Amino acid sequence: MSRLTPVQVIPPTFNERLEIIEDFVAIAFKKYKISHLKGKVSKKLIKKFITWEWGMRGVEENVERAAYRAYLLNKKNNLPENWDDYKWPISQKIELDAGDKDINRPACPVYKDHQAEHREGCQCFKPEKIEGWVEAMGRQYPN
Numbered sequence: 001m002s003r004l005t006p007v008q009v010i011p012p013t014f015n016e017r018l019e020i021i022e023d024f025v026a027i028a029f030k031k032y033k034i035s036h037l038k039g040k041v042s043k044k045l046i047k048k049f050i051t052w053e054w055g056m057r058g059v060e061e062n063v064e065r066a067a068y069r070a071y072l073l074n075k076k077n078n079l080p081e082n083w084d085d086y087k088w089p090i091s092q093k094i095e096l097d098a099g100d101k102d103i104n105r106p107a108c109p110v111y112k113d114h115q116a117e118h119r120e121g122c123q124c125f126k127p128e129k130i131e132g133w134v135e136a137m138g139r140q141y142p143n
């Protein structure tokens with residue numbers, strides 16, 4: 001298949017995301033030789049790693065950054081008591097349609113104001129399009 005062949009990418013469901021994140025955690029913790037600590041990563045913490053985007057790239061970055069922090073803290077024998085409430089170096093990315101000047105597509109109003117209404121046909125991430133998302137995470141974009 002050519003790189004230019006358009007493919008219909010089906011975004012993972014919420015439960016698939018959780019499983020993928022558990023794999024990311026296992027891989028990253030192994031890489032930093034802290035696999036014995038991966039049990040500390042609760043479902044609550046995994047939800048904090050989740051980014052509001054069609055794909056999983058931002059989540060992978062969050063897991064990688066958290067694993068590296070855990071590695072450093074472990075080395076200094078300074079791991080947090082409560083992993084769920086520790087300030088991990090993660091970012092709550094949201095994928096919103098910033099528009100595309102090259103093809104004359106305007107930005108979605110939500111790009112500037114999370115309370116605004118979506119422009120019809122915009123390419124923003126929409127929680128209700130991901131099976132199981134709204135039940136687990138709600139519909140409101142994080143601020």
Ligand SMILES: [Zn+2]
Pocket residue numbers: 097108109110111117118119122123124
């Ligand atoms: Zn939109």
